[in-house]
Amino acid sequence: MKTLVADSKEKLGKGKIVNDFSIQVATVNGSGSQSSNNVLMRSIFQMGIPVSGKNLFPSNIAGLPTWFTIRVNKDGYIARKAEIDILVAMNPQTAIDDVKALTPGSVCVSPVELKLDAIRSDVKHYQVPFSELAAKASDNLKLRKLLTNMIYVGVVAELLNISHPEIENAITKQFEGKAKAIDLNLNAVKLGREWAKENLKKEDAYTVEPMDKTQGKIIIDGNAAAALGCLFAGVTVVSWYPITPSSSLCEQLIDYLKEYRIDKETGKATFAVVQAEDELAAIGMSLGAGWAGARSMTSTSGPGISLMSEFAGYGYFTEIPTVVFDVQRVGPSTGMPTRTSQADLTSTYMLSHGDTKHIILLPGSVSECYELSLEAFELAEKFQTPVFVLTDLDLGMNNWMSDPFEYPTKPINRGKVLDAAALEKAGKFERYKDVDGDGIPYRTLPGTDHPLAAYFTRGSGHTEKATYTEKPEDYVNLMNRLEKKFNTARQFVPKPILSQSKDAKVGIIAFGSSHFAVEESRDELKAAGINSSYLRIRALPFTDELKKFVTDHERVYVVEQNRDGQMRDLIALEMPELATKLRSIRHYDGLPLDASFVTEAVIREEKK
Amino acid sequence: MTTSAPKTNRIGLTLADYKGSPSTLCDGCGHDAITSQIIKSFFELGLSPHQVAKLSGIGCSSKTPAYFLNQAHGFNAVHGRMPSIATGVSMANHNLTMIAVSGDGDTASIGLGQFCHLVRRNVPMIYIVENNGVYGLTKGQFSATADLGSKLKTGVLNELPPIDLCGLAIELGCGFVGRSFAGDPKQLTALIKAAASHKGTAVLDVISPCVTFNNHEGSTKSYKYAKEMETPLHELGYIPFFEQINVEYEPGSVQEVELHDGSKITLKKTEHDYDPTCAINAMKTIKQAHIDKQFLTGLLYIDEQKPDFTSLLRVGEAPLATLPEEKTRPSKEVLKEIMEALM
Ligand SMILES: Cc1ncc(C[n+]2csc(CCOP(=O)(O)OP(=O)(O)O)c2C)c(N)n1
Ligand code: SF4
Numbered sequence: 040m041k042t043l044v045a046d047s048k049e050k051l052g053k054g055k056i057v058n059d060f061s062i063q064v065a066t067v068n069g070s071g072s073q074s075s076n077n078v079l080m081r082s083i084f085q086m087g088i089p090v091s092g093k094n095l096f097p098s099n100i101a102g103l104p105t106w107f108t109i110r111v112n113k114d115g116y117i118a119r120k121a122e123i124d125i126l127v128a129m130n131p132q133t134a135i136d137d138v139k140a141l142t143p144g145s146v147c148v149s150p151v152e153l154k155l156d157a158i159r160s161d162v163k164h165y166q167v168p169f170s171e172l173a174a175k176a177s178d179n180l181k182l183r184k185l186l187t188n189m190i191y192v193g194v195v196a197e198l199l200n201i202s203h204p205e206i207e208n209a210i211t212k213q214f215e216g217k218a219k220a221i222d223l224n225l226n227a228v229k230l231g232r233e234w235a236k237e238n239l240k241k242e243d244a245y246t247v248e249p250m251d252k253t254q255g256k257i258i259i260d261g262n263a264a265a266a267l268g269c270l271f272a273g274v275t276v277v278s279w280y281p282i283t284p285s286s287s288l289c290e291q292l293i294d295y296l297k298e299y300r301i302d303k304e305t306g307k308a309t310f311a312v313v314q315a316e317d318e319l320a321a322i323g324m325s326l327g328a329g330w331a332g333a334r335s336m337t338s339t340s341g342p343g344i345s346l347m348s349e350f351a352g353y354g355y356f357t358e359i360p361t362v363v364f365d366v367q368r369v370g371p372s373t374g375m376p377t378r379t380s381q382a383d384l385t386s387t388y389m390l391s392h393g394d395t396k397h398i399i400l401l402p403g404s405v406s407e408c409y410e411l412s413l414e415a416f417e418l419a420e421k422f423q424t425p426v427f428v429l430t431d432l433d434l435g436m437n438n439w440m441s442d443p444f445e446y447p448t449k450p451i452n453r454g455k456v457l458d459a460a461a462l463e464k465a466g467k468f469e470r471y472k473d474v475d476g477d478g479i480p481y482r483t484l485p486g487t488d489h490p491l492a493a494y495f496t497r498g499s500g501h502t503e504k505a506t507y508t509e510k511p512e513d514y515v516n517l518m519n520r521l522e523k524k525f526n527t528a529r530q531f532v533p534k535p536i537l538s539q540s541k542d543a544k545v546g547i548i549a550f551g552s553s554h555f556a557v558e559e560s561r562d563e564l565k566a567a568g569i570n571s572s573y574l575r576i577r578a579l580p581f582t583d584e585l586k587k588f589v590t591d592h593e594r595v596y597v598v599e600q601n602r603d604g605q606m607r608d609l610i611a612l613e614m615p616e617l618a619t620k621l622r623s624i625r626h627y628d629g630l631p632l633d634a635s636f637v638t639e640a641v642i643r644e645e646k647k
Numbered sequence: 648m649t650t651s652a653p654k655t656n657r658i659g660l661t662l663a664d665y666k667g668s669p670s671t672l673c674d675g676c677g678h679d680a681i682t683s684q685i686i687k688s689f690f691e692l693g694l695s696p697h698q699v700a701k702l703s704g705i706g707c708s709s710k711t712p713a714y715f716l717n718q719a720h721g722f723n724a725v726h727g728r729m730p731s732i733a734t735g736v737s738m739a740n741h742n743l744t745m746i747a748v749s750g751d752g753d754t755a756s757i758g759l760g761q762f763c764h765l766v767r768r769n770v771p772m773i774y775i776v777e778n779n780g781v782y783g784l785t786k787g788q789f790s791a792t793a794d795l796g797s798k799l800k801t802g803v804l805n806e807l808p809p810i811d812l813c814g815l816a817i818e819l820g821c822g823f824v825g826r827s828f829a830g831d832p833k834q835l836t837a838l839i840k841a842a843a844s845h846k847g848t849a850v851l852d853v854i855s856p857c858v859t860f861n862n863h864e865g866s867t868k869s870y871k872y873a874k875e876m877e878t879p880l881h882e883l884g885y886i887p888f889f890e891q892i893n894v895e896y897e898p899g900s901v902q903e904v905e906l907h908d909g910s911k912i913t914l915k916k917t918e919h920d921y922d923p924t925c926a927i928n929a930m931k932t933i934k935q936a937h938i939d940k941q942f943l944t945g946l947l948y949i950d951e952q953k954p955d956f957t958s959l960l961r962v963g964e965a966p967l968a969t970l971p972e973e974k975t976r977p978s979k980e981v982l983k984e985i986m987e988a989l990m
């Protein structure tokens with residue numbers, strides 16, 4: 040394990056740095072650099088080296104700066120690395136700032152005409168005549184712009200020693216079935232590579248060497264992973280309203296549904312998707328569908344979640360299953376739509392007026408985006424309530440390496456639904472009665488052919504028989520049962536993941552996309568002599584393990600990506616007697632969390 | 648004296664089987680009159696109550712689904728958002744007959760957006776607006792359908808033009824648009840029954856006086872005003888598909904419109920000679936009526952050709968709600984295939 044200090048020393052020295060660096064490509068959005076960045080990342084991945092990719096993009100369609108960062112790490116760390124080792128400075132608008140931000144000893148690949156070497160002499164510059172090379176790649180002016188991206192792939196591949204067959208494979212995958220595009224792009228890569236071979240002298244330490252650490256792994260973004268969870272959960276009704284960063288969840292789900300959920304015998308869809316007119320309607324539709332018996336869902340981000348508030352309380356109070364994804368972005372109001380955050384936690388937990396509380400799932404990796412999406416539908420139907428899955432832009436829209444996902448082991452369970460035969464057997468039906476003592480009542484679906492089946496769903500006060508009431512005792516009875524149901528849920532929501540270190544006095548609590556940075560930070564802390572245990576919360580309401588963890592450690596750091604320490608506050612609220620043990624580490628600038636931020640914060644505090 | 652058995656319909660149910668809980672609305676409220684006609688219509692149509700879903704928003708009008716069809720599932724949504732609930736219900740189970748009741752506040756004020764989009768999607772359902780020009784439940788404030796120049800009990804004058812929900816529905820492509828009056832049971836039942844035979848959204852704007860807050864002199868939604876001013880565009884009849892009878896009409900005096908399920912609407916001409924199959928004509932008539940301060944009722948517009956929302960979803964016969972796992976969870980091989988493509 041290297042510390043940051045060791046890292047920069049190594050950089051300055053003459054030795055080789057193998058499979059441990061980050062590449063940042065600075066471009067303009069709308070310039071088509073995404074495919075070339077994917078090719079670059081994929082080819083390293085295919086060499087067996089762990090990678091992760093993060094796209095830092097503007098809320099804009101074309102013309103504003105964007106940065107794509109690829110982290111290459113032999114130890115498998117896939118969180119963001121704050122430091123850039125290799126900059127590909129293709130955007131004249133930001134090039135000067137980008138170069139200024141580099142640490143001494145870093146590498147900068149840039150168009151020769153930008154003359155970036157004049158700005159930093161402590162950086163290794165490779166200056167490339169991109170326009171000249173692009174002119175060779177195509178006569179078409181528009182194409183030249185796109186192909187320039189592949190030319191830098193060629194230059195970087197040559198400098199880092201990325202094997203050409205892997206680039207070929209990655210390009211073939213990227214442009215699947217489009218022979219002409221494959222040819223054009225491959226040719227551009229070759230132009231870059233050959234020019235670099237003839238004209239550049241390698242004078243930096245960074246290089247790749249094949250490993251065997253990615254065999255059998257997949258690369259996927261969290262939104263696609265969640266979409267797969269929905270697909271295999273057997274979702275039948277999807278309503279949504281576009282919003283960054285959640286749109287690609289439903290868009291990718293729609294693609295999967297069209298591919299895999301058309302009945303082979305009848306040619307008919309086994310799903311229905313509707314693009315709603317707004318988020319109020321989106322959640323209304325998913326509640327209506329859940330009430331009528333579909334496995335329903337909607338997906339949104341902050342502004343949409345705010346709009347869903349009234350219906351969220353309705354779903355809680357009338358006990359209707361549905362699943363709501365909140366792929367969190369930054370800020371109150373519009374905020375920064377293309378930056379990441381975990382600041383919707385408290386507001387979503389209690390979304391809506393009155394005494395409302397929701398089950399919330401908090402995936403910490405792409406594989407959990409898949410697994411907990413599956414689980415969300417099970418819990419929603421088991422507990423007859425809206426279940427919220429909170430991810431974020433970093434998890435949802437960035438590329439993560441993962442083990443392949445496992446096929447669900449349990450059959451689909453639709454919860455306590457009485458059909459005509461069950462009603463006949465039971466002889467009576469009261470919609471909101473706690474028959475089993477777990478707070479979960481039975482429900483029936485419209486269309487059930489039995490005289491006992493019908494009931495009236497209302498957001499106003501209701502008795503166990505679902506009739507209107509304003510009696511104080513009826514309301515208290517209902518609220519107490521809902522509370523009981525919520526407490527039952529504590530035993531069924533995903534348990535936290537615990538990584539205990541023997542004799543550790545320091546505990547770290549985190550959730551969601553902070554996970555990989557925290558794992559890396561624990562290694563850094565260990566190297567600095569701080570032994571830590573780690574508990575990753577995966578759901579609200581809290582489970583017993585949390586209390587035990589806080590009790591068992593002297594100081595507990597709650598790491599989260601919001602300004603107010605929302606998770607810390609929720610923990611303190613539930614176990615006030617332990618609150619003095621809690622220390623808050625809050626990262627909220629909109630960039631994904633990196634290990635050094637956590638490490639430095641813990642060290643600072645521990646030294647006090 | 649012997650009591651004869653109550654009359655049964657084609658599925659052997661009595662009128663009582665279509666009733667709901669006792670109403671808690673003000674005595675004489677127009678909404679109760681409409682409830683009675685809904686009960687009567689559904690009884691006469693012989694629809695199975697369990698195959699019906701009844702929906703509403705919030706308001707005095709929106710309370711009424713509790714007062715009819717006790718054996719149907721009911722859904723009293725939040726204020727103005729019933730259309731989205733209905734859309735979801737329809738997606739989950741398109742075999743249900745959906746009847747929704749809303750108010751002019753619920754539909755034309757807070758819920759205007761959802762109303763428009765429901766109509767635009769053509770979600771198959773009967774959508775009744777019990778229109779009294781005010782918010783009854785919050786004690787009589789103007790709604791967005793209040794006529795220009797109409798007065799509140801307190802003397803407050805409405806200076807904003809009304810939103811005409813029928814005109815709006817036609818503009819949005821609705822294939823079944825009618826206007827009626829709670830005090831005209833014959834026309835109202837014919838419209839409700841015909842709406843049930845329509846495949847798509849059927850919008851019925853029914854003037855339904857609020858006796859407590861908007862039934863005074865100066866109101867254009869009072870019983871007195873509506874009774875005096877009602878001008879039917881035609882004499883409306885409905886012949887269900889299961890009761891095909893041949894009635895001889897004087898040639899040219901009656902227009903017949905065949906509905907989706909084979910039932911028929913008969914439109915006996917009055918001096919208006921109105922053709923409800925032309926949208927332009929309908930819009931013109933509605934506009935003119937506003938200028939002339941006329942209260943025209945009847946079937947304003949009908950188009951049986953427009954595809955409904957269900958057909959656009961391209962789903963099968965069986966409701967999505969109850970599809971078995973074999974249909975909704977792809978196989979292990981599918982997951983493997985997807986995973987391999989990501990490697
Ligand atoms: C979000 C929200 N805002 C306000 C209200 C208060 N409210 C209840 S009913 C109503 C108006 C109902 O008017 P209308 O739909 O015309 O029904 P009516 O009572 O006249 O039949 C209002 C404003 C509410 N229930 N919810
Ligand atoms: S207040 Fe008006 S609308 Fe409400 S029940 Fe009474 S009469 Fe009917």
Ligand SMILES: [Mg+2]
Pocket residue numbers: 706750751752777778779780781782783790
């Ligand atoms: Mg009203």
